[in-house]
Amino acid sequence: MRPRDQGVLVGTMALExxxxxxxxxxxxxxxxxxxxxxxxxxxxxxxLGRIGDVRYTSGARQLWRAGVNPFAAVCVAVRETGRVHLLxxxxxxxxxxxANEDLYPMFWNPGNLLQAVGAIPGLGQAxxxxxxxxxPMFGQVLPALFPGGELVDGSPAMARARxxxxxxxxxxxxxxxxxxxxxxxxxxxxxxxxxxERELLGVYEECVARLGAPNxxxxxxxxxxxxxxxxxxxYLATDRPVGEGELVVLSPGALYAGYEASLARTRLSSxxxxxGAEALAERCWRGLDALVGACRAGNxxxxxxRAWESTGERLPSxxxxxGLGLGVEPPVIGLGRGDGAVLQEDAVLCVQSWVTxxxxxxxxxxxxxxxxxxxxxxLTRVGRFAP
Amino acid sequence: MDxxxxxxxxxxxYATGALAPGDDSGRAGLFRPVAVVVRGADAPHxxxxxxxxxxxxxxxxHLHGPLFPDLDDGIEHLTQALGELFSPGARLGVDxxxxxxxxxxxGFEWVDAGxxxxxxxxRKTPDExxxxxxxxxxNELAMVEAQAILRPGVRQTxxxxxxxxxxxxxxxxxxxxxxxxxxxxxxxxxxPWTSHGDLAYPTATTDRFLREGDVIWVDVGILYEGYASDxxxxxxxxxxxxxxxxxxxxxxxxxxxVDTVLDICKPGVSALQLxxxxxxxxxxERPWIEHFYLAHGVGTDSAEMPLIGTDLGExxxxxxxxxxxxxxxxxxxxxxxxxxxxxxEDIVAVTDTGWVALSGSSYEPFEVTA
Numbered sequence: 062m063r064p065r066d067q068g069v070l071v072g073t074m075a076l077e078x079x080x081x082x083x084x085x086x087x088x089x090x091x092x093x094x095x096x097x098x099x100x101x102x103x104x105x106x107x108x109l110g111r112i113g114d115v116r117y118t119s120g121a122r123q124l125w126r127a128g129v130n131p132f133a134a135v136c137v138a139v140r141e142t143g144r145v146h147l148l149x150x151x152x153x154x155x156x157x158x159x160a161n162e163d164l165y166p167m168f169w170n171p172g173n174l175l176q177a178v179g180a181i182p183g184l185g186q187a188x189x190x191x192x193x194x195x196x197p198m199f200g201q202v203l204p205a206l207f208p209g210g211e212l213v214d215g216s217p218a219m220a221r222a223r224x225x226x227x228x229x230x231x232x233x234x235x236x237x238x239x240x241x242x243x244x245x246x247x248x249x250x251x252x253x254x255x256x257x258e259r260e261l262l263g264v265y266e267e268c269v270a271r272l273g274a275p276n277x278x279x280x281x282x283x284x285x286x287x288x289x290x291x292x293x294x295x296y297l298a299t300d301r302p303v304g305e306g307e308l309v310v311l312s313p314g315a316l317y318a319g320y321e322a323s324l325a326r327t328r329l330s331s332x333x334x335x336x337g338a339e340a341l342a343e344r345c346w347r348g349l350d351a352l353v354g355a356c357r358a359g360n361x362x363x364x365x366x367r368a369w370e371s372t373g374e375r376l377p378s379x380x381x382x383x384g385l386g387l388g389v390e391p392p393v394i395g396l397g398r399g400d401g402a403v404l405q406e407d408a409v410l411c412v413q414s415w416v417t418x419x420x421x422x423x424x425x426x427x428x429x430x431x432x433x434x435x436x437x438x439x440l441t442r443v444g445r446f447a448p
Numbered sequence: 449m450d451x452x453x454x455x456x457x458x459x460x461x462y463a464t465g466a467l468a469p470g471d472d473s474g475r476a477g478l479f480r481p482v483a484v485v486v487r488g489a490d491a492p493h494x495x496x497x498x499x500x501x502x503x504x505x506x507x508x509x510h511l512h513g514p515l516f517p518d519l520d521d522g523i524e525h526l527t528q529a530l531g532e533l534f535s536p537g538a539r540l541g542v543d544x545x546x547x548x549x550x551x552x553x554x555g556f557e558w559v560d561a562g563x564x565x566x567x568x569x570x571r572k573t574p575d576e577x578x579x580x581x582x583x584x585x586x587n588e589l590a591m592v593e594a595q596a597i598l599r600p601g602v603r604q605t606x607x608x609x610x611x612x613x614x615x616x617x618x619x620x621x622x623x624x625x626x627x628x629x630x631x632x633x634x635x636x637x638x639x640p641w642t643s644h645g646d647l648a649y650p651t652a653t654t655d656r657f658l659r660e661g662d663v664i665w666v667d668v669g670i671l672y673e674g675y676a677s678d679x680x681x682x683x684x685x686x687x688x689x690x691x692x693x694x695x696x697x698x699x700x701x702x703x704x705x706v707d708t709v710l711d712i713c714k715p716g717v718s719a720l721q722l723x724x725x726x727x728x729x730x731x732x733e734r735p736w737i738e739h740f741y742l743a744h745g746v747g748t749d750s751a752e753m754p755l756i757g758t759d760l761g762e763x764x765x766x767x768x769x770x771x772x773x774x775x776x777x778x779x780x781x782x783x784x785x786x787x788x789x790x791x792x793e794d795i796v797a798v799t800d801t802g803w804v805a806l807s808g809s810s811y812e813p814f815e816v817t818a
Contacts, residue, residue, distance in 0.1 A: 279469055
């Protein structure tokens with residue numbers, strides 16, 4: 062087939078001919094993968110509480126919250142009926158394949174919630190019920206809903222379903238990447254000596270919200286690296302004004318339909334670059350190129366680690382890579398984890414290179430990479446840092 | 449219990465005071481900070497990637513790198529970390545159990561941490577109250593920027609943009625929820641279908657264009673040093689919004705309900721009494737949505753105990769007796785079929801003799817002094 066530029070897909074407005082992401086197909090593909098996973102792992106039902114798993118399985122557009130809450134029975138898939146049930150009081154944001162009778166409302170009294178979940182057709186006969194987590198309370202009361210059945214780990218089935226991306230999912234991540242790139246551009250424009258990291262964070266969030274993505278992938282979006290003394294990666298924005306001649310990490314992300322892309326570039330605040338900045342930037346890019354090059358189907362996390370080590374850099378204080386999809390997903394590669402993780406074709410990874418030099422600062426570069434059949438494909442754009 | 453293992457964002461924040469960026473839940477989960485509290489010890493242990501969010505008074509030997517408790521990969525680190533702090537078979541309170549935690553090679557007895565966390569969070573110290581007040585002030589100031597651009601043609605997401613632009617420069621530690629700008633349909637019937645037939649609220653924000661006269665119920669929350677704010681108001685979309693007489697009367701009814709509740713709010717009064725007073729002030733009709741409450745507490749969680757008027761029932765509400773340090777977010781809803789309704793949120797802290805207001809913004813475009 063003739064290769065075709067996909068640029069028309071990079072937008073959030075529906076087009077009358079339907080050129081952009083086909084969300085009906087996206088949801089159908091995801092749902093099929095979940096039920097295939099249940100079949101393969103012999104799970105009669107899945108009870109899900111992790112936001113990414115719930116969104117993947119249900120396709121519902123629910124209220125976004127930052128942070129992570131304990132497990133709760135938010136979504137139930139039943140193999141025998143092929144139906145997906147969801148905790149929702151209303152039908153707004155609920156896709157048409159989930160009927161009103163498939164919804165169960167929220168309760169503050171756990172007994173009432175349990176009764177509602179227990180009424181889900183087919184759940185009572187389930188013999189193996191997978192969950193993606195528990196709490197002591199749910200661990201105690203859920204088994205009473207399927208007498209004789211057992212609770213098992215359903216997370217491998219979900220992880221397999223989610224790890225390799227459909228074409229529609231890749232498009233969503235590409236749209237998120239374009240929004241993140243806009244965030245980078247806004248950050249670059251605002252980066253002048255005297256601006257604070259808090260102001261930069263506001264500039265970034267305003268930009269991505271105006272493009273329709275009001276919930277940031279992460280609030281770790283900008284920090285000035287120390288030009289003197291030890292250089293440490295920082296996560297929380299401060300009131301400290303950016304000084305002249307500082308290396309500043311700009312790391313915007315974005316979420317589109319729940320799909321995340323995150324990138325990072327390091328820029329000079331103004332004036333002459335600190336001594337050694339050029340060499341540091343080169344080291345950083347060697348690291349990133351090595352990581353991107355290792356993003357091949359069948360490679361393991363250990364291959365990524367060895368690719369990094371082959372550049373002569375010490376292992377950094379941050380992870381080398383993690384999965385991306387509906388937010389951050391496994392694997393996590395780095396910080397002693399992920400050596401055994403095998404990269405699947407059409408997996409999407411966020412890879413990052415963080416190098417530091419005392420007296421100069423730090424340089425972070427981060428990219429989103431699709432593990433393609435013909436090798437790695439970088440989904441994020443924007444120019445390299447060359448002081 | 450021999451200790452606590454806390455994995456949820458708000459519980460870790462409460463137990464340690466550690467800050468974390470307000471990240472999407474996938475990232476917040478995989479890179480989650482973990483708090484471990486050993487019974488009888490002076491300080492909690494904190495396992496976190498966010499070293500710059502660590503409170504300065506945490507002893508150095510209590511600070512550790514991230515644990516990744518959601519990953520089977522590296523489960524030996526988790527086992528080792530807990531093994532150094534607890535004997536095999538220890539009885540541990542836990543708030544969340546990813547499967548790696550459930551593998552539990554040390555044979556810990558896991559029990560619900562809620563029996564410890566819920567009561568200790570109920571009464572706020574003066575410092576906690578100050579944090580909530582500060583969070584609310586920051587939130588209110590940032591909302592001025594959003595309200596200033598409200599007019600026909602503005603998208604919901606543009607209101608979010610205006611709000612978020614100023615939030616961090618004003619001092620917020622983190623965002624916590626998708627800012628809500630829900631347009632209320634004039635009747636329940638033409639609004640979203642609901643399982644209980646009552647209102648759907650709050651629904652997620654989109655790029656919807658707002659139109660002249662749209663009544664929007666806004667609801668936004670942020671964090672300051674781990675403590676949540678809760679800003680709720682009713683706005684009218686227009687370049688020069690003027691409430692109709694009916695809308696103004698809805699507001700006055702809302703004010704009457706809140707004033708009636710506050711008139712009797714002091715230590716010793718039960719949640720049931722407060723709820724009944726609100727119903728009476730609203731002419732016998734319950735002034736809150738079926739799946740919610742007249743009021744909820746706020747702290748490191750955006751909604752926590754006390755809860756007034758939920759499906760936990762009247763007997764539960766009767767046992768919830770106001771005590772100094774409890775915080776109430778009063779959010780009655782006045783609804784008139786055909787004419788939409790009015791909803792706002794006012795926050796008070798219960799004092800030794802009554803209450804003190806923690807929220808302070810105006811009710812524009814309704815009466816400025818209420």
